[in-house]
Amino acid sequence: MGQGATGHIHVPDEAAAQEEADARLRDAEAALQAAKEWAQVTLNSIGDAVVTTDLESRVTYLNRMAETLTGWSCVDALGKPLVQVLTLIDGQTLQTAANPAQRAMEENRTVGLAMDCVLIRKDGSQLLIEDSASPIHDRDGCLKGAVIVFHDAHHSPTHSSKLAYQAQHDALTELPNRILLSERLSQAIGLAKRHQHQFALLYLDLDDFKTINDSLGHAIGDALLQSVAGRLNECVRTTDTICRQGGDEFVVLLSEIEKSQDAARIAEKILSALAEPYQIFDHELRITTSVGISLYPDHGTDEHTLLNNADTAMYHAKKSGRNNCQLFSAEMNALKAQNNNLGSQLHLALKADTLFLDFQPRIDIATGYMVSAEALLRWRSPTQGLMQPSAFLPVAEARGLMVPIGYWVLGETCRRLQAWRREGGDIVPISVNMSAMQLRDKTLPARVAEILNKTGLDPHFLELDVSENSLMHLHTDASISTLAELNRMGIRIAIDDFGDGSASLKHLHCFPIDTVNLAPCFVHDMLNNREDAMFIKALINFGQNLAVRVIAKGVETQAQLNHLESEGCDGAQGFWLSKPLSATNFRVLLGPDRPALQLSH
Incomplete structure (x- = not known):
């Protein structure tokens, strides 16, 4: 056999292979960087503040809004304890509030910030915030840290609604206050004029409440007022309004009655309910109440006159021995003027x-x-x-x-x-x-x-x-x-x-x-x-x-x-x-x- 051709196996150039691998790595890194930059841009573009932590509750990231709201830069905050960067207090008690990141990790679930949560910013100023914290897991489900997302609560619908509620309700008893009573009374006057019906105002004053409050202290006095508010709610219809006028005075608007006896019947029911003993802490307390009644339109057709005449009737009830109700009469105004004198x-x-x-x-x-x-x-x-x-x-x-x-x-x-x-x-x-x-x-x-x-x-x-x-x-x-x-x-x-x-x-x-x-x-x-x-x-x-x-x-x-x-x-x-x-x-x-x-x- 003659000299034949020799067979060759092709071996890729090692340098070329490395270059291809490096190219793929660069592409992956570029993609990762692009993703990170995109995530960064996204996080910096949203209106909420975002703070992340590791398992030891040390800060690992702040977005731009978080920097703005906390006063900390991301560079300065990295590695610091979360409680130092995100210092929270209870807006009602002014006591230090539990930081939600730790709770989210411990309970392995999303948790909301406490109501009235206030952020103490780096410069010492305060900011009311709201939202939530969640645990962070890797792709295998292992816990890696937590993320807190929050925003300025002053302009949120929830906060606006809360502020509106607070503006119209008494903080202690959660009853309507004078502002809301004025609105309801104005509505009642309008409806009564339109439909030719009458309504009643009951003005209540707790007899000897000041003695209890002064002798046993304001904590017991406040608890007693809350109990009174609860009993009042049980005495009237859902369409009626109970207002804490201030101190130990309450006003009840009976939105529609057929005759004056209906108002007197409700007043007697209130007197009986409020006279039952109260167990406040370790004290058994008893109080009585004086009630004055004014009727629309017999005793006034405007808010001021009706309230003033109900108050006058209440004062007459006190002068008549307390623990009773009195219907307003014109002669009572002369008595009130005499007492003022x-x-x-x-x-x-x-x-x-x-x-x-x-x-x-x-x-x-x-x-x-x-x-x-x-x-x-x-x-x-x-x-x-x-x-x-x-x-x-x-x-x-x-x-x-x-x-x-x-x-x-x-x-x-x-x-x-x-x-x-x-x-x-x-x-x-x-x-x-x-x-x-x-x-x-x-x-x-x-x-x-x-x-x-x-x-x-x-x-x-x-x-x-x-x-x-x-x-x-x-x-x-x-x-x-x-x-x-x-x-x-x-x-x-x-x-x-x-x-x-x-x-x-x-x-x-x-x-x-x-x-x-x-x-x-x-x-x-x-x-x-x-x-x-x-x-x-x-x-x-x-x-x-x-x-x-x-x-x-x-x-x-x-x-x-x-x-x-x-x-x-x-x-x-x-x-x-x-x-x-x-x-x-x-x-x-x-x-x-x-x-x-x-x-x-």
């Missing part, structure tokens, strides 16, 4: 020192001798003459004058007693009624000490009378401490109107009590009412078990006095024994030439 006169009376005191003796039943007396506030109005406390004290309370008047009575009592003593009178202890507002005042012991020091009166000649209901509202460590400090000074402490409240032996043991004064309402009927007689006996035994003196108030007959003596009551006070006496006439009973301080009817 009285309030102005009372301000002047306190400044001009034109108030004065009468004194009603209290006797020891066994001996018939006077052993103490009660100081009773009096005022001679320039326009109405001599007025009883029941006529002007509600006006004083409405004008915020109870505390200054209370201190005036304390000072005048001590001054009178010491003056009589210097004149040679054989003085007896005088009791002064104290308001819960005074007793909650931490400076009360110091102020009383100052009065005693200024007048020179021996403390054991002063007795402070606290009503049973006020005492229960005062059941706080601070108030008990105040009474204990007064008692250590030598001042006597008495429960007034005992039996008319809701005190218990457990509560009373906490207070330093020397005397209990039985409420007159039980003394009045005890001879004709077996239940009252048994109740009086139980109260006397109750007082004796506490080792305190028991004084019956409101004694008006010898038969009542005899019955009290037979039951073992210690003392008595009332018209049968002596009417309240002027300071001059009372001074006669303290004359040094009298062998004893015995009273005779």
Whole structure:
């Protein structure tokens, strides 16, 4: 065989192969870079801020909007703890809020930012934000970090809606406020004119709420107002409007009624519902309510007149004994004007020192001798003459004058007693009624000490009378401490109107009590009412078990006095024994030439 051709196998050039691989890598890198740049452009183009973190909650990325909203540049923020770059607080409590990225990773789900979430920016300024955080997973589903997406909440529909709600509702009770009531009332007037029907406004004021709020604190007062709001909602229709007018005042708009009796029926239902006991924390509280009613169109055809007349009727309800409802009448406006005038006169009376005191003796039943007396506030109005406390004290309370008047009575009592003593009178202890507002005042012991020091009166000649209901509202460590400090000074402490409240032996043991004064309402009927007689006996035994003196108030007959003596009551006070006496006439009973301080009817 001749020389034949040799066969060759083609081997690709290694350099060419490497070049092809490098080209593919460059293409991939270019594609990846393009994708990253596209992602970067996309993230920087959207209106939301985007922040990403690794598993340790360290910042790995901020888009342009995140840089703008946080104040941090992406370069400066990289690797820093998320809580440093994205510092969040609760807009309501101003406490540090939990950062959502950690929660998203722990729960492996998308979570929303807390409502009212505020971002503290790098420069310290604050920004309300909203949105969410989500975990980041790789293609195999492994957790790699978290992403937080958020935006400025001030211009969001959700925030705008929330702001609109807040502008029209009371923050504490979530009831409509005056702004929304005004809108609803305007609508009601328009509809009533068009369809020729009537509607009603109920103006509510909680009786003695201020005493509870001042004695037990605002937290309990706020919780009580929230409970009241809940009960009111259960008393009316969904088409009606309940508004918190402010403080402890509420307004109910009954959008359509057929007759005035319908409004009165709802008012009575409200009175009954609000009078049920409230369990607020560890306190059982009881309150009553005064309600005024105005009707459209009988009592006004505009918002201002209807509200003003309902308020006037409510004030008349308070003057009529509270815990009742009153329908507006034209005569009430004259009474309101009179009370406004009285309030102005009372301000002047306190400044001009034109108030004065009468004194009603209290006797020891066994001996018939006077052993103490009660100081009773009096005022001679320039326009109405001599007025009883029941006529002007509600006006004083409405004008915020109870505390200054209370201190005036304390000072005048001590001054009178010491003056009589210097004149040679054989003085007896005088009791002064104290308001819960005074007793909650931490400076009360110091102020009383100052009065005693200024007048020179021996403390054991002063007795402070606290009503049973006020005492229960005062059941706080601070108030008990105040009474204990007064008692250590030598001042006597008495429960007034005992039996008319809701005190218990457990509560009373906490207070330093020397005397209990039985409420007159039980003394009045005890001879004709077996239940009252048994109740009086139980109260006397109750007082004796506490080792305190028991004084019956409101004694008006010898038969009542005899019955009290037979039951073992210690003392008595009332018209049968002596009417309240002027300071001059009372001074006669303290004359040094009298062998004893015995009273005779």
